[in-house]
Amino acid sequence: MIRVVCAIIKNADGKLLLTQRSGKMDHSYHWEFPGGKVENDETDYAAITREIWEELQIEVEPLKKLTQVDWQYPNKKIALVPIICEIRSGTLNLNEHLDFVWLAINELTELNVLGADREVVNNLKRVYEN
Numbered sequence: 001m002i003r004v005v006c007a008i009i010k011n012a013d014g015k016l017l018l019t020q021r022s023g024k025m026d027h028s029y030h031w032e033f034p035g036g037k038v039e040n041d042e043t044d045y046a047a048i049t050r051e052i053w054e055e056l057q058i059e060v061e062p063l064k065k066l067t068q069v070d071w072q073y074p075n076k077k078i079a080l081v082p083i084i085c086e087i088r089s090g091t092l093n094l095n096e097h098l099d100f101v102w103l104a105i106n107e108l109t110e111l112n113v114l115g116a117d118r119e120v121v122n123n124l125k126r127v128y129e130n
């Protein structure tokens with residue numbers, strides 16, 4: 001099982017950041033929460049800080065882990081760990097993705113999001129509704 005962390009980043013309007021995978025990536029053109037694989041001997045928080053810096057040139061502070069989603073794709077099984085993060089500095093620059101969007105939680109269903117992320121969105125609705 002591959003351990004993957006993804007960042008839940010909210011802006012001042014309460015909208016969440018999603019990024020679109022490029023044509024060169026696995027699951028091309030799907031939308032996801034930015035993040036990536038945790039490397040050996042790396043903590044989840046170190047991994048998300050590194051990935052967001054590499055992908056978006058933003059410095060984030062990880063604040064809280066949410067419920068892990070285990071998901072089987074045809075070619076791999078992942079454990080996706082969503083982490084609530086706050087932006088500390090930087091201006092968003094797309095180093096790897098095709099596009100980004102800020103959307104309210106109820107608007108996320110309109111996007112073609114990855115399977116595991118649909119589950120994350122459902123869990124988030126519960127977090128934000130309570």
Ligand SMILES: Nc1nc2c([nH]c(=O)n2[C@@H]2O[C@H](COP(=O)(O)OP(=O)(O)OP(=O)(O)O)[C@@H](O)[C@H]2O)c(=O)[nH]1
Nearest residue numbers: 004006025026027032033034035036037078114116117
């Ligand atoms: N970054 C990210 N990856 C996700 C999310 N949800 C999800 O299923 N994944 C999957 O987790 C895997 C690892 O992410 P990655 O960004 O490091 O993968 P990659 O395409 O660079 O490498 P890979 O092609 O070897 O899998 C990918 O297969 C990706 O599709 C998500 O919200 N964020």
